[in-house]
Structures are given as C-alpha cells and as structure tokens.
Amino acid sequence: MAQEVRGVIARTKGASVELETIVVPDPGPGEAVVKIRSCGVCHTDLHYREGGINDAFPFLLGHEAAGTVESVGEGVTEVAPGDFVVLNWRAVCGRCRACRRGRPWYCFDTHNAKQRMTLTDGTELSPALGIGAFAEKTLVAAGQCTKVDPAASPAAAGLLGCGVMAGIGAAINTGRVGRGDSVAVIGCGGVGMAAVAGSALAGAAVVIAVDLDDRKLEIARRLGATHTVNSRSQEPVEAIRALTGGHGADIVIEAVGRPETYKQAFYARDLAGTVVLVGVPTPEMRIDLPLQDVFGRGGALKSSWYGDCLPSRDFPMLIDLYQQGRLDLDAFVTETIELDGVEEAFARMRGGDVLRSVVLL
CATH class of the missing domain: 3.40.50.720 (NAD(P)-binding Rossmann-like Domain)
Incomplete structure (x- = not known):
C-alpha cells in the first residue's frame, strides 16, 4: 500500500523549500520504490526552485542520489529488493533509433515512473529530473536504478547520479x-x-x-x-x-x-x-x-x-575506481546535512562555500 514519508518540495517559484509529508505509491509495472540513503544538493535543484526549468510546481526536489531498493513492480528484473543503487535520470528505452544503432547513451526516449507521488491532499508532485530524492523514499522507473558495490559510501556514490558523472x-x-x-x-x-x-x-x-x-x-x-x-x-x-x-x-x-x-x-x-x-x-x-x-x-x-554516459556501464566502473583509491569521490563532499537543511545548503552553494552538500538519511 502507499506510504507516507518526508520530502522537500518547492511549492512556488522562488519560495523557500518546505519539508512536507508526501505519499509514495506502490510500484507499478517497470517501477521501483527506493529508500534514499544520500542525495547531493545540486545547482539544478535550485534552478527548479527558481522556475528555471519549467513551471510544473510543486516540485519534489533532489536527484543526485543513492539508496536501497525496497520494492519493485511487475516485470522488473534488473534490480531486486535489497540492492544498493545509484539513481539516474535517463532510463534508456532499448527501442529508439539510437538504442537500435548501439548508442544507448544517446537514447531519444528515456523514461521515468508513470505514477506520480503526491502531497497528502492529492496534489501531484513533479519530481526533479524524474527522481525526487530529497525524500525518505521515492518512486522511479526501475531502469533509473543502477546496482553498484554496497560497500561504497552512499554520500560519495550518489554524486555519480548527476554532477560528477556529467x-x-x-x-x-x-x-x-x-x-x-x-x-x-x-x-x-x-x-x-x-x-x-x-x-x-x-x-x-x-x-x-x-x-x-x-x-x-x-x-x-x-x-x-x-x-x-x-x-x-x-x-x-x-x-x-x-x-x-x-x-x-x-x-x-x-x-x-x-x-x-x-x-x-x-x-x-x-x-x-x-x-x-x-x-x-x-x-x-x-x-x-x-x-x-x-x-x-x-x-x-x-x-x-549527462556526460554521454550509460549508467549501467559507467556507474559500476567509477565506483570500482573509487574503491581502488583511483577516483577521490569523497573530495566532492564538503558537508553532510539533514533533510531539513536543504534551504541553508542552497545559500552556501550560491556563496561558493561548498563543492557539494549531501543529505544523509
């Protein structure tokens, strides 16, 4: 059944973000519910808050994330409950002309979860980059989940989901x-x-x-x-x-x-x-x-x-290099914060005081 969790939303253009109760539905066909363990505060989230992406308010912010798969919907085979995953915003379709030509990193028909998360009054939320990970749990397309080594630090691993990979x-x-x-x-x-x-x-x-x-x-x-x-x-x-x-x-x-x-x-x-x-x-x-x-x-x-990346190829490779000490992902993590600290993290980011603030849950 649907779950109620805490999430950070941008309700209107330019307004301070709010920590609200959001409703996460059970995963449908091809979808997964992920328990978020970390999410980086990326400048793209601030763009959403400022209306620089589109005006589909309210937004559920956060997209640079790692977490653990909690449940999957019908037909999902690529990940299973308990898998440690990095989320990506470009689940490839496998069918478009780019994918058929063996260039899935250019996929022209990437997709996200079909169902919408909502506020408790039923208001539909627009998840940032189809993810919405400033939340205790989120709903994504299963193809947005890339399984990586669970021994990796969540704070570091999640950064591959956007800026570091780009x-x-x-x-x-x-x-x-x-x-x-x-x-x-x-x-x-x-x-x-x-x-x-x-x-x-x-x-x-x-x-x-x-x-x-x-x-x-x-x-x-x-x-x-x-x-x-x-x-x-x-x-x-x-x-x-x-x-x-x-x-x-x-x-x-x-x-x-x-x-x-x-x-x-x-x-x-x-x-x-x-x-x-x-x-x-x-x-x-x-x-x-x-x-x-x-x-x-x-x-x-x-x-x-997105760095012309193919998450299924690139994320595990970069996590391996991180585990070998050849890629210092930890250097990108300036500070770790709680879910209610996103607004203050935006201010520090604007001032150039941080490379990345990372929400840990």
Whole structure:
C-alpha cells in the first residue's frame, strides 16, 4: 500500500523549500520504490526552485542520489529488493533509433515512473529530473536504478547520479581525453571539478583548471589539475596558450554555460582541437562566432549531455575506481546535512562555500 514519508518540495517559484509529508505509491509495472540513503544538493535543484526549468510546481526536489531498493513492480528484473543503487535520470528505452544503432547513451526516449507521488491532499508532485530524492523514499522507473558495490559510501556514490558523472563523462566520453593530451577546464563547480578529475584519470599530461575562486582552484589541484588560472587576475585564453606551448589545449571543457566562457573555450583550444560544452545555458543565451574561425580552426565543437554516459556501464566502473583509491569521490563532499537543511545548503552553494552538500538519511 502507499506510504507516507518526508520530502522537500518547492511549492512556488522562488519560495523557500518546505519539508512536507508526501505519499509514495506502490510500484507499478517497470517501477521501483527506493529508500534514499544520500542525495547531493545540486545547482539544478535550485534552478527548479527558481522556475528555471519549467513551471510544473510543486516540485519534489533532489536527484543526485543513492539508496536501497525496497520494492519493485511487475516485470522488473534488473534490480531486486535489497540492492544498493545509484539513481539516474535517463532510463534508456532499448527501442529508439539510437538504442537500435548501439548508442544507448544517446537514447531519444528515456523514461521515468508513470505514477506520480503526491502531497497528502492529492496534489501531484513533479519530481526533479524524474527522481525526487530529497525524500525518505521515492518512486522511479526501475531502469533509473543502477546496482553498484554496497560497500561504497552512499554520500560519495550518489554524486555519480548527476554532477560528477556529467563532468567525468564530458572528459572521457565526449571529449575523448587520452594519454598525453592537454586539457583546460573552464569553471570549477561540481561538474568542472569532475571534468578535472576525469581528465587526470584518463592520463592527460596537462590539466589546466580555470576559475574565479582560489579556494576552488586549490581543490582542483588535489583532484589532478597540473596548473590553475584565476581568471580574475589572468586572461584565460592567453594563460591557457602560455601553458600549452603557445598553441592552446587539445580539449577545452566549458563547465559554466555562458557565451563569454564558451568563446574563451573556443579560442583557447589548439588547431583541430575539441571544445566540449557541459555547462548548462539558459534559453535566452546566444553566441556569435565568425564562421571563418569555425571553419579555419577545424576540430570539433561538442555538447555533452549527462556526460554521454550509460549508467549501467559507467556507474559500476567509477565506483570500482573509487574503491581502488583511483577516483577521490569523497573530495566532492564538503558537508553532510539533514533533510531539513536543504534551504541553508542552497545559500552556501550560491556563496561558493561548498563543492557539494549531501543529505544523509
């Protein structure tokens, strides 16, 4: 039967979040109920609260999560009750033209749970990224659950569900960073920091981290940056070129999502180099580049959506690397908080005081 649990909702645009009782239905065909153990406070949740995604209020926030499968619906075979899972927001369909061509990480028909969680008065909730994990339990499509090693720290493992995977994937999957490459990462929030770690993991010889905040640049060095550039005091394109023999980096990852930083990325790459956009722009943003420069510089301009990841392939691999001590996911966890601390965590995130606050349940 349906269960009542606590969850964090955004009721109206710009209003402070509220801790409310929510109703989680029994899982239907292809669905699973997951008992949440951790959920990172991601900037996307703040976008939802501010109405920057859509206006389907009220939202059940939270999506960067790990937990334990409590129950599954009819026809579910990929996970079972008791499995420790990381949640993802792109359950692949296996049937669309991308999946049929063997490229499921581009799935064009990803899906979420069909049933809706509600408030106790029956008001339907819109779960953030189809997950809604600032809650004691949530309902998702079973394909959104990826089984990983239960010995992994939930606080660290859950971060693979969004920001860390987006950044690592931007480097490894989209940018194809390889041994000996030079990489520059513009923007060292959670996603950019993960791109730094992913570039180092892939064997890049030079990893340049660019940001306005010296605190973040220091963390980037711990995660594998060989050089740092504070763009308040240095012109980033010139600095990146100076650190790469005057040529520019082989791969430049833009993790901010703004026209001005994208242009920096475009001109900071070497001839025939690659630009990867993983920062999320807002709808009104536009960019103006001379088409001659686009043609003349060659190379590739790519966008990375969720790090072009396939959760069933990438999550277990990255958890294994974490368990081996080769990927420091713990470095992304600045603090752990309780479920009623999300609003305060948003304020610290806005102030640049944390890399990730993580709710532990």
